[in-house]
Amino acid sequence: MQRRKFLTGAAVGAAAASTTIAAPAIAQSMPEIKWRLASSFPKSLDTIYGAGEVLAKRVAEATDGKFQIRVFAGGEIVPGLQVLDAVQNGTVECGHTVSYYYVGKDATFGFDASMPFGANTRQQNSWLYHGGGMALMREFFAKYNMLNFPCGNTGTQMGGWFRKEIKTVEDLKGLKFRIGGYAGKVLTKLGVVPQQIAGGDLYPALEKGTIDAAEWVGPYDDEKLGFNKVAPYYYYPGWWEGGPCVSALVNKNEWEKLPKHYKAVFEAAAAEANLDMSAKYDVLNPPALKRLIANGTQLRPFSKDIMLACYKAAQETYAEECAANPAFKKVFDHWSAYLAEQRSWFSVAEAGFDNFMLYGIPKK
């Protein structure tokens, strides 16, 4: 790992004493810093992996090339699901990952990304940026010696690819389903056998029938991974990921070493990358979905009964988790009350507008 190379204040002060330029302040203000960022994602997924590059590029541009962040794909430094550990122990200064990958350590991580029947993209952002969520999550992440920065959002994800139709709650029993994050725990209550399989191994597992179903992100990424070739039914919505946040995680010791204005650059660039990823997915998903359907993919909504059964299972899981984990309960109570308020507002102007535009305007 390369470390910062810049003149100390004392050294610059001594050297500059013989000139009229206020060099010390100027030289100190733009130190050269090099960081490594471990991404959880493969380079091929240009949108979700790409947000790490967007962050790095902007940080470099905004500091006149002085603060460089080099992005490494999942597996290059550490496996994609070990980014948190690599940031915590200082193997890398920062990472780009989805916090719910780490619900096995503590389910509280999930709130930083997305939890079943939780927030959509707007609500996840507002909870984190201005709703009090960031303070709660920063307190939690501090235990792991790091800070979290929202740095991407996929929008509501799809429910995944199924080899057979899922018509009733009964059809979920015994289903071997690759599903990320906390939702596996919820679905276990309905007889699903959740599978943890890395992205690269998903296609062969689904092809051979080792698993019955798999979810990843949405049309643009899923088409790239080729799931449509081995599973005909594409379900929606991904109720466990209404608006998942992808996070930049920064080692606290390294963060504290940054000059104040580099911190400001990093924060602004992360927010920009957050918005940028969401905008990019929104542009790329519609044509991808059209292509998938044109090539034979069968689009299916989860039935109302299935949605309600999953919702009930999620509430039971939350109650159990709250009883067992005070850190989880602290965040859950805030988050669930916040989202109830959000829904009362979104049901007015937002849903009034969206639903008219989606279902109310005359067909051409």
Place this chain on the structure above:
Amino acid sequence: MQRRKFLTGAAVGAAAASTTIAAPAIAQSMPEIKWRLASSFPKSLDTIYGAGEVLAKRVAEATDGKFQIRVFAGGEIVPGLQVLDAVQNGTVECGHTVSYYYVGKDATFGFDASMPFGANTRQQNSWLYHGGGMALMREFFAKYNMLNFPCGNTGTQMGGWFRKEIKTVEDLKGLKFRIGGYAGKVLTKLGVVPQQIAGGDLYPALEKGTIDAAEWVGPYDDEKLGFNKVAPYYYYPGWWEGGPCVSALVNKNEWEKLPKHYKAVFEAAAAEANLDMSAKYDVLNPPALKRLIANGTQLRPFSKDIMLACYKAAQETYAEECAANPAFKKVFDHWSAYLAEQRSWFSVAEAGFDNFMLYGIPKK
């Protein structure tokens, strides 16, 4: 107007020749620049006005205080509705405004902000950032010697405050309605008499009955302006503002004088302010709406008949505008095709998730 004050390369080079520090490159990289920003908004509207401050604060922080933007409220340098002109003629280096204020000059401005039955917040952002909208709008703004940067979004606005209930399309006839942007033109087709009244004069006009109705933004701002005290009926949705973008406009000559990394800082800070305003409104609107309802405000959806009549009137207006204005037609054709694709995608996972969360989950 203050101009940049920084040492030229030659001067620094001469002064630095006697020292070992590479002062010229360093000193040039952080020149002191001072800009003025003319906002269209009063300071009291801390969210929409505040985004100008968020932008300025971040730009200063990220440049170690070297690039300073001073924000002036509407009326301080120029009236709120003349920000575009002030940026165009260089009275100020930049402004913060809503581009649809200038549809009187050319209706094409509207696409930068919001047009009737157009985009929601996510769609407006994705069209601008990655959907091709920015290139089209930049080409258009270049005629006015400026660049546009998305720098705020209010979310879907409310339909406004009405002294009497509006139950049928017939009830719109003769209605004196203060309404911003292009929607006034649309509503004229249904007999509405649109009014252009500045924010500060709205309350007395509505109180005295000089006007019958007025729309501004949403619960948080509207409550501050006190409309609920003089009009009992609060309609939704504001179909003319599904996700209006508030823009930072920058004089092209001033922009080109900026060092490359200050441009990068400005762009990142504007994107951050864009997301930040939306997140702030989303936090502040729900409790404001609750307070308004608790204090007697009657919430009313526009009827399906009214929505359809307005939609039809909008399409007629668009057809007329396209026939008369090639610049408008160029953007309209791109924008409307883009949004049709967006709706086909949003009707799947996004609406599937949102509508279940809003209307599908069991009431407690």
